[in-house]
Amino acid sequence: MRDLRTFTLSGYDKGRGIAVQALWFCVMNTLFMAWFCPARVRVALLRAFGAQIGEGVLIRHRVRVLWPWKLSIGDHTWIGEGAWLLNLEPVTIGSHVCVSQEALLCTGSHDHRSTDFRYRNAPIRVEDGAWIAARATVLAGVTVGPHAVVGAGAVLGRDLPELTLHTADGTRALKEPTP
Structure with a gap:
């Protein structure tokens, strides 16, 4: 039987102190997510809070990032x-990746077998050239392989090999990308 009163943050490290967390939440919810904030300013804000971000990265408005210091993005990624990067654990996104509108990358979960519902978190990795389509969800511990596609609205709970398409209806191989 589950007893949520016994839940603790035991073993979970947010990576920064409460003052930095509070400052990030203030910046994220006032400037970072705003439609009028230029994409280059969003990138600069993430870098200022510890994210590793490559060149030519485009981050649109209303994007949420839980902890910037647990985020790494390669070059020319959108x-x-x-989109919501719920990164209780590290999220690594390669180069030339597209994370589409309202996609969710969620590194956090709970152990449904434990009475205290403790965290069961794990990092997410999205390899070069992959595409996470609109409203797709990638769950904790998953690696999306190079040039793989998580189709719109699909939920991915296991690793997706290179050049593979995963949709709500199943998974199949893709052709080589065209230059």
């Missing part, structure tokens, strides 16, 4: 409007 993060679409309303």
Whole structure:
């Protein structure tokens, strides 16, 4: 039987102190997510809070990032409007990746077998050239292989090999990308 009163943050490290966390939440919810904030300023804000971000990265408005210091993004990657990077653990996104509108990358979960519902978190890795389509969800511990596609609205709970398409209806191989 589950007893949520016994839940603790035991073993979970947010990576920064409460003052930095509070400052990030203030910046994220006032400037970072705003439609009028230029994409280059969003990138600069993430870098200022410890994110590792490559060149030519485009981050649209309404994007949420839980902890910037647990985020790494390669070159020429796009993060679409309303995407949510719920990175209790590290999220690593390669180069030339597209994370589309309202996609969710969620590194956190709970152990449904434990009475205290403790965290069961794990990092997410999205390899070069991958595409996480609109409203797709990638769950904790998953690696999305190079040039793989998580289709719109799909939920991915296991690793996705290179050049593979995963949709709500199943998984199949893709052709080589065209230059």
